[in-house]
Amino acid sequence: MANTDVPDDLKYADTHEWVRVQGDEATIGISEYAQDELGDVVYxxxxxxxxxxxxxxxxxxxxxxxxxxxxxxxxxxxxxxLLRVNDALKAAPEQVNSDPYGAGWMLVVKLSDPAELAKLMDAAAYAKFLESEGH
Amino acid sequence: MSTEQLIFERGAPGRRAATLPTLDIPEQPLDSLIPAAYLRAEPAPLPEVSEIEVVRHYTHLSQRNFGVDQGFYPLGSCTMKYNPKINEDMASLPGFARLHPLEHESMTQGALQLLYELEQYLAEISGMRRVTLQPAAGAHGEITGLMIIKAYHESRGEGHRNIVLIPDGAHGTNPASATLAGYTTVELRSDARGGVDVAHLEEVLAAHDGKIAALMMTNPNTLGLFDENIVEIARRVHEAGGQLYYDGANSNAILGITRAGDMGFDVVHFNLHKTCSTPHGGGGPGAGPVGVAEHLVPFLPGPLPAQTEDGYAWEDAGPLSIGRVRANCGNFLVLVRAYTYIRFNGPDGMRHVSESAVLNANYVMRALQADYDLPYDRECMHEFVFSANRQKKRGATALDIAKRLLDFGIHPPTIYFPLVVPEAMMIEPTETETRETLDTFIAVMRQIAQEAAERPELLLEAPHDTVVGRLDQTLAARKPDLRWHTQPVQTLA
Known part of the structure; x- marks a missing residue:
C-alpha cells in the first residue's frame, strides 16, 4: 500500500509540500507520499x-x-x-525518505503573509486529495 | 558470480601483442619533436597484454552485453529496431570506409551523391525544404534547430523572443536544449486525452505575448499518442510569432503516413539511429540531421551537398548561416547506413515500417490491457505507456517488473518516463519483431503480473538468472566511485 501518512498538525500544498507553522515561522518539507513516489533521494x-x-x-x-x-x-x-536551510541534507539526502516530517525538513521561512495559509489544505483535505487523484 | 578482470589487471610487464619493425629512418629524441612541458615524466600505466588476452577480454565483455541481435528490446522512445546487416555491408565498402573527409570533391563524387540524395529523401519524408546532415545525435540536432530559430528571430529584429514552450510529457532533452540555447522554458499541461491542453496553450500564449520563440513537440508524443490538435496548435503558435520545432524521436510511427511539414512544423530533427536502423547505444556514433522549411534555409549550417552540371559539390553556406555544427559532413558511415535503409525499403516499404510498428504496439497493448493499468485508453501509435500502479499496491514496482524481465532474456521497457504517468512502463516493440516474439513477451508479462499479485518477493529479488544480480542503484547514485585505482584506496570515507 502506498505511504499516506498525513500528520494532523501540518498544512499541505497540491504540489505535495508540507508547512508547519510555529509563531511567525514556517518549516517546509515534502510529504510522505511525495518521498514514496520519488523513491530513494540521491541529491x-x-x-x-x-x-x-x-x-x-x-x-x-x-x-x-x-x-x-x-x-x-x-x-x-x-x-x-528564508531563515534557515537544512544543511544536514547536503550529506544525507536520504533523511527526506526516512523522516520526511522530521529530520527531512528543508527550509524555515518567516511568514510574510499568514493569510496565505488559508490557501493550503489541512490534513483531512490532503488525504482526500491523495485519494481523489487515484494515489 | 564470475567477474571479468579489467584489461589493466591482466598481462605482465613487457608482454605485448605486436612488435614493430626496426626503424629504417634516424630516430629523433622525443623532446626534439614535442616540447618537454607536454611530455610525461613517467610512462602511462598502459596494459601490457598479448593479442589473445585482448581478444578474449573484449569477446567476454561483448557476450555480457545485451543487444537487439540477442533478444527482444522494447525500450520505449529508443526505437531499438533490428539493424539490417546490409547496412554494415554498405558501410564497409572500401570506397566509403576508407574515404578521407578532406579528399577533393573530384575524388568523392559517389559519397557526395549519397549525401545529396539522403538529404532529398529526408526532406521528402519530413516535408521540409532542406536538411543538414551534420548533427551527430538527436540532442545535437535540437540545439542546432534552436540556434536556427534564434538566428531567424534575430534576423527579423525579434531577438527578444525568449520563451520556448514544451509539453509536460516531452523528452528531457527538449528543455535542456532550450536552456542551453539561452531560452526560458514554459511547460504546457496535457489534457485528459494525453495531448497538449489547447486551453492552457492559449493562456500561456496570452501571458507571454510577444515573447514566444518556439514550441518544441514530439508527435506522437511520449505517451505514444498522436495529437490530433496539431494543426490548430501550430496555427496558434504561428499567430503568436513562434516557430514549431518537431522532435523526430517518434518518427517511426508516421513514415509515409504524415509529415511534420504538413502538420505545420518549421524545423525537424531526425534520429537516424532510431528511425533509420543505424546502430544505437554504446555511446554512438549517432546522427541527428535537421530539416527546415523554406524560410529557414538561409540559417542552416553549411556546407550542403549540391548537384551541379558536372556532378556533385559542396555548396558554402550564406551570410545568415549559424555556421558549422560538426566537422566535415557529420558521421558519414552512419549516414551511409541510413541511406541504405531508405533505399532498400523504398517509399512503400518505409510506410510499411510505420504501419507494422503501430500494429505491433497496439497488439501488445490490447493483449496486456487486463493485466496492467492503461492510463490513456486510446489506439496508440508505435509505443504505449502502462502504469504499474496496481502491482505497486501489492509491493512490486515498475522497477521490480523491469528487473524480473531480465530473467526471461528480455530487455526491460523504459520505466518512470514519461513523468505524467506514475510507475510508467513505456513499451515500444518496433516493426521488426515476429508475432511469435510478441506473443512470448505477452505471456511473460502476464506471468510477471501474476507473480506480482501472488509472490511479489520474487520480483523484489530479481533478476535471479543474470551474471550480476540486483545492483544497489541508490548507493551508486549517492556515493559514486567511478575511477579504477591502481593502488587500493585508503580513504574513501
Whole structure:
C-alpha cells in the first residue's frame, strides 16, 4: 500500500509540500507520499547560501530534488523570508525518505503573509486529495 | 558470480601483442619533436597484454552485453529496431570506409551523391525544404534547430523572443536544449486525452505575448499518442510569432503516413539511429540531421551537398548561416547506413515500417490491457505507456517488473518516463519483431503480473538468472566511485 501518512498538525500544498507553522515561522518539507513516489533521494539542490537574504513568494521554484527515478522541482507553498536551510541534507539526502516530517525538513521561512495559509489544505483535505487523484 | 578482470589487471610487464619493425629512418629524441612541458615524466600505466588476452577480454565483455541481435528490446522512445546487416555491408565498402573527409570533391563524387540524395529523401519524408546532415545525435540536432530559430528571430529584429514552450510529457532533452540555447522554458499541461491542453496553450500564449520563440513537440508524443490538435496548435503558435520545432524521436510511427511539414512544423530533427536502423547505444556514433522549411534555409549550417552540371559539390553556406555544427559532413558511415535503409525499403516499404510498428504496439497493448493499468485508453501509435500502479499496491514496482524481465532474456521497457504517468512502463516493440516474439513477451508479462499479485518477493529479488544480480542503484547514485585505482584506496570515507 502506498505511504499516506498525513500528520494532523501540518498544512499541505497540491504540489505535495508540507508547512508547519510555529509563531511567525514556517518549516517546509515534502510529504510522505511525495518521498514514496520519488523513491530513494540521491541529491538535493536547495538555496543553501541564501538564508536571511531571500524573499520567496508562494509558488516560487526553490530547489530541485533528484531521486533514482527522476529529478523534480520544489515549489514554496507559502511566502516568506528564508531563515534557515537544512544543511544536514547536503550529506544525507536520504533523511527526506526516512523522516520526511522530521529530520527531512528543508527550509524555515518567516511568514510574510499568514493569510496565505488559508490557501493550503489541512490534513483531512490532503488525504482526500491523495485519494481523489487515484494515489 | 564470475567477474571479468579489467584489461589493466591482466598481462605482465613487457608482454605485448605486436612488435614493430626496426626503424629504417634516424630516430629523433622525443623532446626534439614535442616540447618537454607536454611530455610525461613517467610512462602511462598502459596494459601490457598479448593479442589473445585482448581478444578474449573484449569477446567476454561483448557476450555480457545485451543487444537487439540477442533478444527482444522494447525500450520505449529508443526505437531499438533490428539493424539490417546490409547496412554494415554498405558501410564497409572500401570506397566509403576508407574515404578521407578532406579528399577533393573530384575524388568523392559517389559519397557526395549519397549525401545529396539522403538529404532529398529526408526532406521528402519530413516535408521540409532542406536538411543538414551534420548533427551527430538527436540532442545535437535540437540545439542546432534552436540556434536556427534564434538566428531567424534575430534576423527579423525579434531577438527578444525568449520563451520556448514544451509539453509536460516531452523528452528531457527538449528543455535542456532550450536552456542551453539561452531560452526560458514554459511547460504546457496535457489534457485528459494525453495531448497538449489547447486551453492552457492559449493562456500561456496570452501571458507571454510577444515573447514566444518556439514550441518544441514530439508527435506522437511520449505517451505514444498522436495529437490530433496539431494543426490548430501550430496555427496558434504561428499567430503568436513562434516557430514549431518537431522532435523526430517518434518518427517511426508516421513514415509515409504524415509529415511534420504538413502538420505545420518549421524545423525537424531526425534520429537516424532510431528511425533509420543505424546502430544505437554504446555511446554512438549517432546522427541527428535537421530539416527546415523554406524560410529557414538561409540559417542552416553549411556546407550542403549540391548537384551541379558536372556532378556533385559542396555548396558554402550564406551570410545568415549559424555556421558549422560538426566537422566535415557529420558521421558519414552512419549516414551511409541510413541511406541504405531508405533505399532498400523504398517509399512503400518505409510506410510499411510505420504501419507494422503501430500494429505491433497496439497488439501488445490490447493483449496486456487486463493485466496492467492503461492510463490513456486510446489506439496508440508505435509505443504505449502502462502504469504499474496496481502491482505497486501489492509491493512490486515498475522497477521490480523491469528487473524480473531480465530473467526471461528480455530487455526491460523504459520505466518512470514519461513523468505524467506514475510507475510508467513505456513499451515500444518496433516493426521488426515476429508475432511469435510478441506473443512470448505477452505471456511473460502476464506471468510477471501474476507473480506480482501472488509472490511479489520474487520480483523484489530479481533478476535471479543474470551474471550480476540486483545492483544497489541508490548507493551508486549517492556515493559514486567511478575511477579504477591502481593502488587500493585508503580513504574513501
Amino acid at each position: 538535493l539542490d536547495l538555496p543553501w547560501d541564501d538564508a536571511g537574504q531571500r524573499e520567496l513568494r508562494i509558488g516560487d521554484h526553490f530547489g530541485d530534488i533528484e531521486s533514482v527515478k527522476a529529478t523534480s522541482e520544489l515549489f514554496i507553498p507559502i511566502s516568506g523570508t
